[in-house]
Each structure stands twice: as C-alpha cells, then as structure tokens.
Amino acid sequence: MNNDLYIRLQRISAWCGVVLFVGMLTAFSVGHLIPAMSPTESPDDVVAFLKDHRTGILTCVSLMVLLVPFEYPFVVVTSLQLRRVEGGWGLLSMIQLTTGVVAPLGFFFPLAILAAAAWRPEIHSADVLTAMSDTFWLMYVGNACIFVLQVWSIGYASFVDHRRAKPLFPRWYGWLSTVLGVLLVPGAFVFLNQTGPLAWNGILANGIPSIAYIAWKISTPYVLLKAIKDEEKELAGKAEPALAAAV
Template sequence: MNRQTYFRLERLSSWFGFVLLIGMAAAFAAAGLLSPMDPNLSQEQVRDFLVEHRTGILAATAVIVLVVPFEYPYVVVTSLQMRRIEGGWGILSMIQILTGVVAPIGFFFPMAVLSAAVYHVERHSLEMLSTLNDMFWLMYVGDACIFVLQVWAIGYAALLDRRGRNGSTAKPVFPRWYGWLSIVLGILLIPGAFVFLFKTGPLAWNGVLASGIPTIVYFIWKIATPILLLRGVKTEEQELAEGTSTVEPIALVAA
C-alpha cells in the first residue's frame, strides 16, 4: 500500500469515531433512551413506555446495526497509534484491539432485546415486557464495566509516551490529560457492575454512579478520541516524511 492511501485510510477510520457518536446519540434520542428509566416503574408504566416508543426503538436498532461496523476501523486505527508508543505491537495495543472488537456487542445486543419486546408488543404479557425491559437496562448499563481494560490500556499508553519529554521535540501521540481522562473513565465504569444488586440509589441502573457521571465522562472521551486520533495520524505522516519515525507503518511501501 502506498503512503497516501495508508494515511487516507487512517484518517477515514478516525472520522468514523464521529459517525459512531452521532449515530448512537441520534438512535437513543429517537428511542427515548437517553435517560435511563426508573427500575421501579410498574409493569403498566413499562408497557406504556414501550408502546409509545415502539417505532423509535425499532428505528434506533436499525440505525445502530448500520453504524456499529464503523467501530472496527476506528478500533484498529486507535491500536495503530498506540503501536507508535510501544515501538510495535505490544500488550497495550493488543488489549485495546481485542476488547474493541467486542465493544459493539454492548450496544447491539441490548437493543435487539428491547426490539424483541416491541416488535410484537401486543402479543406479550406485562410480565414479559417488564422482564425484557429489565434485560435491556441490565445489559446496557451493567456490561459497560467489561470495557474497563480497553480504556485503561489507552490511558496507560498515553501516560507512557515519552515524546515531548526529557528534551524530546517529538509530539506525543496522545496528550497526558487524555491518558488521565481514560483512566478516570475506566474507574467510573466499574460501578456499572453493581446494577445487578440494586434497584434504587446511586448504583441502580439509573443511578448517578452507575449511569449519570459515567455517561457524561464517556461522552467527553468519545468526542476527544477521534480528534486526537486525527492529530496523531497527522504527526505520524510528518515523522515519516521527515525520516524521524521510530515505528514504520505496517504494509507500507514507498510512495
């Protein structure tokens, strides 16, 4: 692959981060799911919500199915940038790419469950609708905890980067503040594991610790990441042109 094509694909993959963010936000807004519902709603209230938002939920699931594949090139370019920090494929870049591969499951599977509830909503009992609704929220909020290692790997790599330190004039792949942001996000995802134990309070699926604060920080992180990836790709291309690159891009031949 020539240099121009290689970096064009890296930039495109970085932009996919915005596609994911916008697509997911639009889908959840259409479904009325931006704010978690109360776990203690009555079965009738759950049924009424699902009936009212049936079209939005089904449309949201279709949108998510369409945008989820963009996660894969986005995950790959993230690991390619981390590879520059590690001097080649290392444990951090590999952890990120492996955990990133399963990341879309955390969005699609819960939405598939909720779509099953509303697809033939008139056929289901109140108990069935309530159970499927519980499954959605428990999976959607609770399973976020399994991606702690992914964001920690990215954050730790950013903190390990020696570019721009000790007299180095090279630009870091990720700034240190982003490393700390990723570490904090990983910590904030941990309370999600406890939604299976609580129906009220900060650790319930609509609680401030399990959902509120993590959602805000995740949104900030999700905006920052593609911006920093685009910057990283730019500096990688500059280093290669100047002959100062310490890690050669894979599958690249002279332009």
Template sequence: MGAVDLNKAYLYKFQRLAAWSGFLVMAVQGVCFFMLAKVQPPIDPEWSAIQVQDWMIDNRTGILWSMVICSFIIPLEYLFVVTTSWQMRRIERGWGVLTMTQVLTGVVAPVGFLYPMFMLSAAALRVEERSPELIQLMTDVFYYSYVGFAFVFCVQVIVLGIATLIDSRRNPVFPRWFAYVNFFLAVVLAPGAFIYLFTSGPLAWNGLFAFWLPCLAYFVWKVATPLLLLKAVTQEEAEADNAEKAAPVLI
C-alpha cells in the same frame, strides 16, 4: 507517485476517516437512543410491568427504527478501534500487550451497543401480544446488558492510559493529560457493575454514578479521542516523510 507512496497516502486517509467515524457513531447513537428510541435517560427500574409495557408501546416505532439505523452505523466503531490500536502500536513499537488488549476489548464494544438493542427490539416487535411481565423481563435484560456492560470498557481505557504514560518518544503520540482522562473514565464506569444490586439511588441503572457520570465522561472521551487520533495521524505522516527524506539515496 509510486505504489509505496500511494499505499502510504491511503493509510493516512483511511486512518483519518476512521477517526471521524468515532464522532459519527457517537452522534447517531445519541440521536437514536435519546430522541428516537428514548431508552436514554433510562426508565425507572422500579416501574411496574404495566408501566414498562405502556412505555414500550409508546416508543415501539422509535426502538425498531433505532435498531435499523444502528445496524448500519455502529459497526463503524471497528474502524475507530483499529485506528486507536494502530496509534498505540507506534508507542509499543509493535503489537504489544497493551495494544492487543485494546484491540480485543475494542472489538467487544460494538456488541455492547447492538446486542442489548436486539433484545429490546425483539420485545418491541410484538409488545401488545406479550404479557407485561415478559416485556419487563426483556427490558431488564436490555438495561442490565447495556449499562452494566460498560464495565468491560474500563480495561480498554486503562490500557490506553498506560500506553500514553509510558510513551518515551520525543513527540508522544498522545499528550500526557489524555492518560488521566482515560483513568477518570475507567473510575466512573466502574459503578456500572453494581446496577445488579440496586433498583433505586445513585447505583441503579438510571442513577448518578451508574449512568449520568459515565455518560458525561464517555462523551468527553469520545470527543477528545478522535481529535487526538487525527493529530497523531498527521504526526505519523510527517515522521514518515522526514524519514524518507533523510534516507540515503542509492545511486
């Protein structure tokens, strides 16, 4: 195997590993946020400062350990983002506007997970030494930045959906139905922008439209996308092999 063949082999291998990293990040984050830190489902926005402080005291260890675990795992989301962008690049046949928008919005995604946890971990570190009002304020900032930040993700999935629809290849990179999955996710994420106005009801940070529907839709998307990326990488590898076999041999 020559150097070029070796590089191609690693290209496809790394893309497959990167696609699987999407599953890993979702699984680990889910365990940390739902079971360890217990920040999901979100607490009631109308809790008193004392209730918030008592909740954080009970979950202090889980919050801090979640921050440690997520510090190692969530950066792997960058691999997933880059592989998604690489496959979009095949559709645009270069680094076009849609692909570059996906790259830039995707780069922000891990920050949207980690930065809110930085704030919550800072509150949890000395939770019994700080006033309940300060703990409540830092918890508010956590949920505002974690749930509300999801709105930025709308742009990322919209451009991915558009790229899927405009793919004119005989064998498209992504199936057409995937475009509508992305558009649906963008729609259900949009209500997250309204959590700053409500402390109860479906548009509060623990509400049906601001949290539960987006959470379910994101789960579906985060399962479907890595599977489709794995299929797209296999397709790319097959196309490269066919092109190499069809190339004229120079004697």
C-alpha cells in the same frame, strides 16, 4: 499500500468514531432511551412505554445496527497508533484491539432484546415485557465495564511513551481515560441495586459515566487525528526523531 492511502484510511477510521458517537446520540434520542427508564417502573408502565414508543425504539435499533460497525475501523486505527508508542504490536495495543472488537456486542445484544419486546408488545404478557426491558437496561449499563481495560490501555500509553519528546497521546488524555475507566466500574453494581446512585439510571452507574464517556468520545478522535498527522510527517521524514536512547 502507499503512504498517502494509508494515512487517508487512518483519518477516515478516526472520523468513524465521530460518526458512531453522533449517530448513537441521535438513535437513542429517537428511541426515547435518554434518560434511562426507572428500574422501579411498574409492568403496566413498561408496556405502555413500549407501545407508545414502538416506532422510535425499532428505528433506534435499526440505526444502531447500521452504525455500530463504524466502531471497528475506529478501534483498529487506535491500536495502530498505540503500536507506534510500543514500537510494534504489544500488550497495550493488543488489549485495546481485543476489547474494542468485543465492545460493540454490548450494543447489539441488549438492543436486539429491546427490539423483540417492542416488535409485538400486544401478544406478550406484562411480566414478559418487563423482564425483557430489564434485561436490556441491565446488559446495556452493566456491560459498560467491558470498556474499562480498553480505555485504561489507551490512557496508560500516554504515560509510558518515552520514544519521543512529545507523547503521541497527551498526558491530559491519559488522565481522562484513566478517570473514565474508574467511573465505568460502578456499572457492575446495577445488578444489585434497583434504586439509588448504583441503579441503572443512577448518578454513579449511569449519569457521571455517561458525561465522562461523551468527553472521551469527543477527545479521542481529536487525539487520533493529531497522532495520524504526526505519523504522516514521520513517513515524509519531517517529524522529530524518536528518542531511541530513552527506550
């Protein structure tokens, strides 16, 4: 593969992260899943929600099925840039790659369960539909912890990039990734709380992590595109040489 095509494919892959992010916000808005439903809703309220928003929910799931695959090129290009930090495939790039490949399942499975609940709500009892709705929210918010090692591995790379005078991933992005990883941890406690800040609609398990995730999802393509531009110059022989003596 020639260098021009290689760089072009990397840029397209970085923009795939933007496509997924914008599409996800659109899909969840169409499905009336923003903000999250309260865990204390009665079974009758859950049934009413599924019936009233059936078309929106199913449209949301269909859009997400089309959009989630865009995460894969985004994950791969991120690992390719991490590989440059490590000087080859290493622990950080492989952790990011493996966790990034698994992470989309955190969308697919919960959304499939919600789609099944909204598909024919009239033939299921309120208890069954409530259980399916609960499963969706518990998996969707609780599984956010899958991303912890992924974002930490990317963030840590900004602190250990001693191969060049100017790190590929800036320090501020490293701190953002570190903080996001910490903020995702409370999601694990939604299984223990029906009310309060650690419930699936709570400020600690959902609200603050969502804001941090939005900031991270906007900044990551930006950082990646700058790193790809640096690699383009490097391949053309115009980049600043890596500080090999510092390794």
